[in-house]
Amino acid sequence: MTVPEERLAFDSGKGQVSAAFARPPEPVATLVVSHGAGSGMDHPFLVGFTRAMNEQAIATLRFNFPYMEAGRRSTDPQPVAVAAWRAAFEAAVARAGGGQVFAGGKSYGGRMASVAVAEGMPAAGLVFLGYPLHPPGKPERVRDEHLYAIEVPMLFLHGTLDPFADPRLLKRVIDRLGTRATLLEVTGGDHSFNVRGAKKEPREVGASLAPLVASFIRELV
Amino acid sequence: MPRKNRRNPEFFEKPEAPPARADAPLWALAPGYDVRHVGGEKEYRCPGCDHVVRPGVWHLVVVPQGEPDERRHWHTECWRREIRRLGGRA
Numbered sequence: 001m002t003v004p005e006e007r008l009a010f011d012s013g014k015g016q017v018s019a020a021f022a023r024p025p026e027p028v029a030t031l032v033v034s035h036g037a038g039s040g041m042d043h044p045f046l047v048g049f050t051r052a053m054n055e056q057a058i059a060t061l062r063f064n065f066p067y068m069e070a071g072r073r074s075t076d077p078q079p080v081a082v083a084a085w086r087a088a089f090e091a092a093v094a095r096a097g098g099g100q101v102f103a104g105g106k107s108y109g110g111r112m113a114s115v116a117v118a119e120g121m122p123a124a125g126l127v128f129l130g131y132p133l134h135p136p137g138k139p140e141r142v143r144d145e146h147l148y149a150i151e152v153p154m155l156f157l158h159g160t161l162d163p164f165a166d167p168r169l170l171k172r173v174i175d176r177l178g179t180r181a182t183l184l185e186v187t188g189g190d191h192s193f194n195v196r197g198a199k200k201e202p203r204e205v206g207a208s209l210a211p212l213v214a215s216f217i218r219e220l221v
Numbered sequence: 222m223p224r225k226n227r228r229n230p231e232f233f234e235k236p237e238a239p240p241a242r243a244d245a246p247l248w249a250l251a252p253g254y255d256v257r258h259v260g261g262e263k264e265y266r267c268p269g270c271d272h273v274v275r276p277g278v279w280h281l282v283v284v285p286q287g288e289p290d291e292r293r294h295w296h297t298e299c300w301r302r303e304i305r306r307l308g309g310r311a
């Protein structure tokens with residue numbers, strides 16, 4: 001069963017951006033996902049992940065941040081990224097048919113989702129596909145302050161060899177977040193969840209995370 | 222504390238070192254981005270062309286507002302092209 005994908009565009013506040021929405025029959029919820037800093041909404045990892053979510057009866061909406069839509073390499077200023085997130089979320093709510101809407105993303109995209117939620121975007125929960133807790137090799141620059149302002153459940157999917165999150169630091173953040181946070185580790189996974197020697201295509205790697213995310217969402221709806 | 226008014230001749234005879242950073246040229250400024258002109262001693266990778274910014278070459282450091290981790294070193298010409306893509310809607 002392949003769920004058809006609707007290509008659409010919405011106003012991000014800084015021009016029209018592209019999105020792809022897919023709604024399986026009788027979805028249990030909708031998940032909006034945004035891309036990492038260096039790859040757009042049609043990166044095979046994100047496509048593989050969302051298509052596999054659809055097979056788990058969860059509707060998905062992927063979208064481009066304005067800088068990516070314009071073919072730029074410099075990420076948007078944070079207020080621009082957050083405004084785009086809110087617009088994407090509204091586009092998803094309009095199509096969700098009344099079900100709960102979750103927010104998430106890969107790396108930078110997940111962090112932007114969390115900033116939007118900390119600033120009031122009413123997502124039912126957050127899903128981080130590799131949360132960039134700090135720049136590689138710079139554990140002193142931890143970016144977690146806004147997470148403690150978030151009250152909805154958060155799922156941290158994390159590769160144990162991800163240089164963007166020292167495992168001990170991440171565990172400390174998870175502990176401080178308490179029952180709001182769930183940590184699922186992919187043993188040997190890097191920031192893109194590739195495991196050395198596994199030789200999986202990005203699309204397949206993205207798809208492999210979907211069952212974990214789907215069970216997290218199912219427990220909340 | 223008594224003030225030391227005696228000039229140190231050694232200090233004043235030294236040629237003045239070039240400043241490590243300066244304001245970016247006006248054309249390089251974009252709303253929402255902090256842009257600085259720098260002449261660092263390290264090697265960087267320019268996101269515009271994916272090539273190396275060689276040590277000692279004056280170039281631009283660009284930080285999107287609120288995103289200190291997204292700080293990047295750009296060749297001046299590559300940022301000029303990026304600015305055109307911004308199309309005044311940054």
Ligand SMILES: [Zn+2]
Nearest residue numbers: 267270296299
């Ligand atoms: Zn360049």
